[in-house]
Structure formats: C-alpha cells, structure tokens
Amino acid sequence: MSRNDYDMPVFCNVREVIARRPHICGECGRIVERGHRYERAAGKWDHGLATHHTCADCVAWRDGFIDARRAVCGMDDRWYFGEVWADIREYCREFLGYDA
Numbered sequence: 766m767s768r769n770d771y772d773m774p775v776f777c778n779v780r781e782v783i784a785r786r787p788h789i790c791g792e793c794g795r796i797v798e799r800g801h802r803y804e805r806a807a808g809k810w811d812h813g814l815a816t817h818h819t820c821a822d823c824v825a826w827r828d829g830f831i832d833a834r835r836a837v838c839g840m841d842d843r844w845y846f847g848e849v850w851a852d853i854r855e856y857c858r859e860f861l862g863y864d865a
Contacts, residue, residue: 777808781824792823792849806846817846826853 782805788797797803797820804819819827827849834840834856844852857863 774808774810777806779804779806781805788818790820790823791817791847792819792827795820795822819846823849830856 781802784797784799784801784803786799788803789795790797790803797818802821804821804824805816806819807816808814827844830849830853831844838860
C-alpha cells in the first residue's frame with residue numbers, strides 16, 4: 766500500500782493517558798501495561814472510526830524523528846499510525862546510507 770492510499774482524519778483527538786488495562790502499541794507491538802502512560806488517538810478517517818495506542822517510548826522516538834526530519838530535510842511533520850519504525854528505517858537508508 767502506498768502512502769497515497771492513506772487518508773488524513775476527518776477529526777482526531779490525541780491525549781496522553783494512563784492505561785487502565787493493557788494495550789498493544791500500534792508501532793512496536795509491545796504491551797502497554799496497566800498504570801503506564803501512553804498516547805491514545807481516536808478519530809474518524811474515510812474508512813471509519815479508529816483508536817490507536819502508542820507507548821511512551823515510540824511517541825518519544827516519533828517526535829524526535831519528526832523534528833530531525835524537518836530540520837535536516839525540510840520535510841513536513843506528517844506520519845501514519847503503525848508506520849513510524851518503517852519511516853525511520855527508510856530515512857536511515859535514504860539519507861544516512863545505513864540499512865537498518
């Protein structure tokens with residue numbers, strides 16, 4: 766699926782919350798344990814309503830990566846749920862010559 770196949774949300778509410786029950790991080794697949802902070806994004810895309818859970822580690826990596834990409838390449842700050850690690854690998858290959 767190409768990036769052009771992804772749609773932007775009609776609306777999206779993003780909040781940092783504390784897990785009341787375990788969740789799976791949509792980026793790395795690790796379990797967000799009860800009592801740990803994570804990012805919860807709920808919204809409506811063309812395909813319907815969706816909720817995304819992102820662990821604090823992946824949020825930190827994503828935010829740092831977006832800042833670096835903007836500073837080094839002048840790229841925008843768009844990203845897609847579930848694609849952050851693929852974006853980081855692609856960036857390393859294209860701009861750093863490193864195959865992660």
